[in-house]
Amino acid sequence: MTSNLINTLLVLSVLLVITINLSYFCTKETAHYSVVKDSRFSIENLTRSITITTASHTTPSSLIPPFIPFRSTFVTSPKYSLAACRIQKNLSTILLNLFCYLNTPRKFSRKASSLTIEFKNYLSQETCNATHATHIATNTTFSTKLAIIRDPVERFLSGFVDKCIHEAEHKDSRCYGCHKNMICVLKEQYIRFQLIAEAKLSSFSYEDRHFAPMSWFCDFDHETIKNYKFLYFGETEEQQGGTINELMDVLDDHGVDNSTISHILEELSANRTKHSTSGSAIRMKVGQEMRKNAEAMRLLYLIYENDYKVFNLKSPFAQT
Structure with a gap:
């Protein structure tokens, strides 16, 4: 032939x-x-x-590639020369609240009762000081640029339980109307991420923003990623406590006073955001079913394997 x-x-x-x-x-x-x-x-x-x-006799990789320009939002505190990138499902709500508190402690305390609840109905983004600033990755104004990362599959699992099970109970259209079917959601996302990576889909869905690879956020590329300080958010209480302590150390290094740090530490140690699924019975059940499902793991591998490589995390996938 x-x-x-x-x-x-x-x-x-x-x-x-x-x-x-x-x-x-x-x-x-x-x-x-x-x-x-x-x-x-x-x-x-x-x-x-x-x-x-x-x-040209070439075959593109079936893995979703890293470093695709995507929706990136940042929180900044010019007073402390500190900025952070918000990646959905990686303490993004807490970072928003935390930086608003650093910038406007009195207004925040009057309007919002906790650092772990969403307060956007009470305080505007302008009040909180450029919470959606852009191009932070190359901005030299901030001496430290934070980004919180976590295991990519655990991040997806957290998002799936939160968005496709809990929120879908009240919104039938959530997660593409897949009705808690993880394979359905993963297939939809794999197709959409392929199109986004090829610049053939310019309108991002609510689900895209929560399930997109972490390497797509923060204006990351091979060079700008070197400008970040990463905090790893684990799945156990001990690991999460360690992350909070590391975050407090960063605040201390940037001159945040002890009383403010003590208040933040108390808030974050005592409360969880309403989006948190860590440790819940349904999260454990869905996670066990996911890991036993070969098709689910295959699709997760195609979507997130490059995240494991970019952030030097141990991949759960067997060589394929």
Whole structure:
């Protein structure tokens, strides 16, 4: 069989798969896929890059790549020369509250009762001092730039229980209407992350923001990632206590007074955010089922394996 014939058969196979996928997307509720009618979803545009790839005899990795530009938000405290990147499901609510308290302690204390609750209905982002500042990764104003990371699969599991089970009880459309079906959610996310990585999907969903690889946040790339101080958030109480203590050390190094640190430490040690699922019975049950499901682990591997490599974390996946 000649090389040209092989290439032709490969292209025809890819076209068939794309046609099936397009039919799949168009049958979903349009509210979930706001860009389905975009010209970028035409057969011509979707197949152009694949045809070029086939012609050059290269096969792209099936792993979701790291360092894709994504939605990044930061909290800053110019007074203490301190900034932090907020990654969803990695203490993002606590970081928002903490920096608001550092910047406006009196206003915060009057309007919000706890550092572990969401207070956005009480205090504006402007009051809290540029909580959505951008380009912090290369900003030399801040001597320390924090980012909190955790095991990627545990982060997904936490998000799945919080968003696809708890929140889905009141919002049928949450998690693409998959009705607590993890495989359904993972398949949806894998397809969407492929499209985002290829710059073919510009509208990010609520679920995208909570399940996207950590290496997509914070304006990370091969160079800017070196500018961050990382705190690892584990799954046990002991590990989480250690992270809180490390965070207090950072505040102390930046000149935050002892009474403020003591108050923050007391708040974070005594309370949990409403989004926390760590240690819950349902989290343990869903986690056990997930690890026994070969298809779930395969999809998790495809989505998050590069996060394990980027952040030098021990991967739970067998070599495939």
